[in-house]
Amino acid sequence: MTFRNLRETLLDVLFPAQCVVCGRTLVSGERYMCLHCDAALPRLSMRSMTDNEIHRRLMAKDAEIDRAVSLMAYRRESPFARVIQTAKYGHRPGMCRHLGRRLATTAAKSVFFDGIDLIVPVPMPVLKKLRRGYNQSEEIAQGIADATGLPWTDDCLRARLHSTQTRKSASERLDNASRTYYLPHPDDWNDVRHILLVDDVITTGATMLACARHIHRAIPGVKVSVASVALTALA
Numbered sequence: 001m002t003f004r005n006l007r008e009t010l011l012d013v014l015f016p017a018q019c020v021v022c023g024r025t026l027v028s029g030e031r032y033m034c035l036h037c038d039a040a041l042p043r044l045s046m047r048s049m050t051d052n053e054i055h056r057r058l059m060a061k062d063a064e065i066d067r068a069v070s071l072m073a074y075r076r077e078s079p080f081a082r083v084i085q086t087a088k089y090g091h092r093p094g095m096c097r098h099l100g101r102r103l104a105t106t107a108a109k110s111v112f113f114d115g116i117d118l119i120v121p122v123p124m125p126v127l128k129k130l131r132r133g134y135n136q137s138e139e140i141a142q143g144i145a146d147a148t149g150l151p152w153t154d155d156c157l158r159a160r161l162h163s164t165q166t167r168k169s170a171s172e173r174l175d176n177a178s179r180t181y182y183l184p185h186p187d188d189w190n191d192v193r194h195i196l197l198v199d200d201v202i203t204t205g206a207t208m209l210a211c212a213r214h215i216h217r218a219i220p221g222v223k224v225s226v227a228s229v230a231l232t233a234l235a
């Protein structure tokens, strides 16, 4: 058992499992969320993979994104924001994997995964990952891989150590993000035809866009689709 899994197990033992949204003690069969909150989760429609809010937001910036899905809407003031905040900052890699499986089983009801041959999480600079203990996007990617049987890798795309994205304007974020990512060994991925990029939350789409651009540039002819647990509601 790794240290991070031990820490998560200890948290479960010391603090009886509670719903991350409403705080109610969970009963048998419930995981991370009570059934009531689960039913009220602000789900996003996955009816269309190429004509939905996330796809429009990315395509508006001239991205070449094949398909796009997101599980739920994210509003910082909503109690459901705790789903993302707990998974990301609450030492809960297992919860990230759970959300990844959830995202995958919902998306798998359509043809979303058809033709996708590699899952690539949005990378995090090494020092940031060491500080947090895990990269939430990697954990979500593993959850999707568990549910679909598709391979995932943290080797394809890397992040350079860079200043934090918070407190930057949208254009600064785009500029910052475009310089942050790179493919260390692009030739290793020449046989890959369709990559699924995975992140926890999409806000402006600048991060996904920067990653997709680097992948398109480095691997000729590859398709890129995206999946995220949440999509920030724009005011």
Ligand SMILES: [Zn+2]
Pocket (backbone or CB within 6 Å): 019, 020, 021, 022, 023, 024, 033, 034, 035, 036, 037, 038
């Ligand atoms: Zn609840």
